[in-house]
Amino acid sequence: MENHSEDPWQRAYDFAVEVARKAGEEIRKAGESEIKVMTKSCIVDLVTKTDERVEKIIIGSLKEKFGEGTHCFIGEESVAKGEPCILTDKPTWIIDPVDGTTNFVHRFPFVAVSIAFAVNKQLEFGVVYSCLEDKMYKARRGRGAFCNDEPIQVSDVKDIHKSIIMSEYGIDRSPDKVNKIFTTMQKILCIPVHGLRGSGTAATNMCLVATGAVEAFFEIGIHCWDIAAGAVIVQEAGGILLDVDGGPFDLMSRRMVCANNYIIAKRIIKEIDVFTARRDGAPIPKQ
C-alpha cells in the first residue's frame, strides 16, 4: 500500500504525467485540422482555441482528482483572462497548456505541455511533454530527471567555446528591447560558441539543457508557466538556474539562465544586456 504521509506527492506526479500525455494527444489531433488564430497582448502574442481548451482539460482533470479548493492553479490562459498569477505557500499547479503556440500555429515541430507543482513556493516536480516528438520529460525534487523513463544528465562541457547556447526573441518588439536581445546574441555568438539555437518553446529548450544536447538557455520575458516544470528537470539532471544578472533564480521574475554548470552560466551572464520585464503577478498599470 502507498504511504502518502512519507511520500505525499508521488500520486500527483504520476497523475501529472498522465494528464500531460492526454493534453499532448489533444494538441496533436487539433494540429491536423484548421487552426484559428487569435491574439492577446499584441499582434505577435498568439493564442488558439486549443490553448484554451487544453488548459481547461488539464485544470479540470486536476480539480476532479485532487478536489476543488485544496490546490491552487496558475495557468497561462486563465491568467490571460484575468485570473491572478500569485504564487502562495499552498499546493499550486503551474501550467502552460501549449508552450510554443507560434510553433503550433505554423506547424513548426516543437510544441510542449508544461505542468509543474509547487508547495511552500518550492517546486516539487515538473513534467514537460514535447508532444510532436512524443518525448515525456519529467523530474521530481531529489529523484532525478527522465526522458521517456530513461535518466537524463546535463553535458559536462566547461569550455564555453565548445558549447551550444539557446535563447528566444520573445514577443516584445520595441526596438530598444530587440536591440538588446540582438546585441546579447551577437556577443555570445562571437565569444565564439559552437552555435546559437532556439526551438520556440522555453520548456523544450530547458529539456535540451537537461539532456546535454546544449549547454545553456537564457531568456528575459518568459513567464513562470514557461519555465517552472523545466526548472525542476534541469536541476534534477544536474544543471543550475540563475537570474540573468548572476543573482539567485526567482521563478516570478521573468528572467532566467539555466545551464549545465556555473562556469558556462557565468560566462554567458557576462554578455547579457539585461532589461526589465514586469514581474509575474505585479499589477498591470492602467493605460
Ligand SMILES: O=P(O)(O)O[C@H]1[C@H](O)[C@@H](O)[C@H](O)[C@H](O)[C@@H]1O
Ligand atoms: O506563449 P508560449 O506559451 O508559446 O511561450 C513562449 C515561449 O516559451 C518563449 O520562450 C518565447 O520566447 C515566446 O515568448 C513564447 O510566447
Ligand SMILES: [Mg+2]
Ligand atoms: Mg509558454
